[in-house]
Amino acid sequence: MAVxxxxxxxxRPERDPRLPPGQYDAGDDxxxxxxELVPDLPPExxxxxxxxxxxxxxxxxxxxxxxxxxxxxxxxxxxxTTWSKLDMTxxxxxxxxxxxxAGGVRPGATHVLVHSHTGYTTNLPLADVTDxxxxxxxxxxxxxxxxxxGGPARLLVPHLYxxxxxxxxxxxxxxxxxxxxxxEDGGYHDRGDPWREQRYHGD
Amino acid sequence: xxPDRSPWFTGTxxxxxxxxxxxxxxxxxxxxxxxxRAGQHVVLRLTAPDGYSAARSxxxxxxxxxxxxxxxxxxxxxxxxxxxxxxxxxxxxxxxELRGPIGTRFAWDPSDGPALLVGGGSGVVPVMSMLRxxxxxxxxxxxxxxxxxxxxxxLLYAAELPGPEVTIAYSRAAGPDGRPAxxxxxxxxxxxxxxxxxxxxxxxxxxxxxxxxxxxxxGVDAHTITVERFGPTT
Ligand SMILES: Cc1cc2nc3c(=O)[nH]c(=O)nc-3n(C[C@H](O)[C@H](O)[C@H](O)COP(=O)(O)OP(=O)(O)OC[C@H]3O[C@@H](n4cnc5c(N)ncnc54)[C@H](O)[C@@H]3O)c2cc1C
Numbered sequence: 001m002a003v004x005x006x007x008x009x010x011x012r013p014e015r016d017p018r019l020p021p022g023q024y025d026a027g028d029d030x031x032x033x034x035x036e037l038v039p040d041l042p043p044e045x046x047x048x049x050x051x052x053x054x055x056x057x058x059x060x061x062x063x064x065x066x067x068x069x070x071x072x073x074x075x076x077x078x079x080x081t082t083w084s085k086l087d088m089t090x091x092x093x094x095x096x097x098x099x100x101x102a103g104g105v106r107p108g109a110t111h112v113l114v115h116s117h118t119g120y121t122t123n124l125p126l127a128d129v130t131d132x133x134x135x136x137x138x139x140x141x142x143x144x145x146x147x148x149x150g151g152p153a154r155l156l157v158p159h160l161y162x163x164x165x166x167x168x169x170x171x172x173x174x175x176x177x178x179x180x181x182x183x184e185d186g187g188y189h190d191r192g193d194p195w196r197e198q199r200y201h202g203d
Numbered sequence: 204x205x206p207d208r209s210p211w212f213t214g215t216x217x218x219x220x221x222x223x224x225x226x227x228x229x230x231x232x233x234x235x236x237x238x239x240r241a242g243q244h245v246v247l248r249l250t251a252p253d254g255y256s257a258a259r260s261x262x263x264x265x266x267x268x269x270x271x272x273x274x275x276x277x278x279x280x281x282x283x284x285x286x287x288x289x290x291x292x293x294x295x296x297x298x299x300e301l302r303g304p305i306g307t308r309f310a311w312d313p314s315d316g317p318a319l320l321v322g323g324g325s326g327v328v329p330v331m332s333m334l335r336x337x338x339x340x341x342x343x344x345x346x347x348x349x350x351x352x353x354x355x356x357x358l359l360y361a362a363e364l365p366g367p368e369v370t371i372a373y374s375r376a377a378g379p380d381g382r383p384a385x386x387x388x389x390x391x392x393x394x395x396x397x398x399x400x401x402x403x404x405x406x407x408x409x410x411x412x413x414x415x416x417x418x419x420x421x422g423v424d425a426h427t428i429t430v431e432r433f434g435p436t437t
Pocket of ligand 1: 024284328
C-alpha cells in the first residue's frame with residue numbers, strides 16, 4: 001500500500017478487538033445497502049426452498065418455517081462497506097437443520113448459491129453455512145426482522161461479510177461447484193472473511 | 204467463472220473542478236483505460252503513514268471513451284474521512300490507489316435498450332455517465348433522466364445536464380419551469396416512463412426507496428428497477 005500524501009485519517013482510538021481490520025463500530029446505526037427495492041412479502045407470498053444436491057429438495061411455507069425449532073446467534077455482523085455492529089442477538093433456524101430436513105447434501109456438494117425473492121444471489125462454500133455457522137433468521141434484538149433489513153427472513157452468516165447474508169432469502173441451492181452471485185460477479189470476493197479482509201477478488 | 208479482476212492501481216490527479224459549493228470533480232489519469240461500463244464504480248483507497256487505510260466507492264462520472272482518464276465527482280460530507288481529504292487536501296499531481304471497475308447490474312449502454320435514469324443529489328453521478336454515453340453515441344432517444352437536487356446551486360453538472368431528455372426537480376426551490384419546490388413526485392416521473400425501459404435509481408437510501416415506490420405506483424415492474432444506494436444510512 002502506497003502512503004497517500006497528506007492523509008492521516010480520523011483519530012484512531014484503542015481498537016475494539018471484536019472489530020476486524022478496516023471496520024468501525026456503527027453503534028446504534030444500522031446502515032441500509034441493497035440493490036433492489038424492498039419487496040412486499042406478506043406470509044402468503046413467502047416461501048423458502050432447499051434444493052440442488054440434496055436428497056429430497058423441499059419448500060417451506062411461512063407457517064411451516066415458523067414451526068421449526070430455533071436457535072440464537074449473539075455477536076457481531078460486519079459489512080464490507082466498513083461498518084460493523086456488535087452485541088446483536090439474532091434468532092432463526094439453523095441451516096444445518098434445513099439441510100437435514102431436505103435429506104442431507106448429496107456426495108460432491110461443495111458450495112451453495114443463495115437466492116433472494118428479489119433475484120439477488122450470493123455464493124458461499126458449503127462449509128461456511130454448516131456446523132452452526134448460518135441461520136434462516138426471523139428476529140433480531142427481540143423483534144421481527146424489519147423489511148428494510150431483509151425481513152421477514154434473511155440468511156445470517158455472521159462470520160462473513162454481510163452481503164453473503166442475503167436479505168429476503170428464498171432458496172439455498174446446493175452445488176458441486178462455486179457459481180458467483182451478484183456482487184461476486186461484480187468484483188467482490190467469493191468467500192468474504194472479514195478477519196482476512198477478503199473484500200474483492202484477489203484479496 | 205470470470206477471471207479475477209485487476210488489483211489496485213494508481214490514478215494521478217490531473218485536474219480538480221469545482222461543481223458546486225459541496226461537490227468537486229477529480230479527473231484521474233490511469234495506467235490504462237478503466238474499461239468500465241457507464242454506471243459502474245471504483246474503490247478508492249487512502250493510506251496513512253502508519254499503514255491505516257480507508258476505502259470508499261465512487262461512481263465513474265465520465266462515460267467509457269477508451270481514454271486512460273476517469274472523472275469522479277465527490278460530495279463533501281462534514282466529518283467524512285475520505286470526502287474531506289479529497290476536497291481539502293488532494294491536488295493535481297497526487298497519486299491515489301484505485302481498483303475496479305466494480306458493479307454488474309447498475310450499468311448501461313445503448314445496446315441494452317431504453318432506460319429511465321433517476322438520480323438524487325450525488326446519485327446523479329452514475330446516471331450522468333449513462334447520459335453522457337447516450338449523448339456521445341447520439342442515442343438520447345433511448346434515455347430519460349430525472350434529477351433531484353435541493354436547489355439550483357446544488358445541482359451537479361448544471362451547465363451540461365439540461366436537455367429535452369432531462370427533467371429536474373428541486374426540493375427547496377422553485378424551478379425555472381415554474382415547478383414549485385417539493386420532493387420528487389409521481390408527476391415529475393410520469394412523463395419519462397415508457398414501455399420496455401430498464402430503470403436505474405441512485406441516491407441516498409431514502410431517496411431510492413421513495414423514487415422506486417413512485418415508479419411502482421405508476422405501473423413500473425419492480426423487477427426492471429436497479430437501485431444503487433450511496434448514503435450510509437436512510
Ligand atoms: C456504489 C457506490 C458508489 C458511490 N458513488 C459516489 C459518488 O459518485 N460520489 C459521492 O460523493 N459518493 C459516492 N458514494 C458514497 C461514498 O462511497 C462515501 O460513502 C462518501 O464519500 C462518504 O465517505 P467519507 O469517507 O467522506 O465519509 P465517512 O467517513 O464514511 O462518513 C460517513 C458517515 O459514516 C459514519 N462513519 C464512517 N466512519 C466512521 C468512524 N470511523 N467512526 C464513526 N462514524 C463513522 C459517520 O456517521 C459519517 O457521517 C458511493 C457509494 C457507493 C456504495
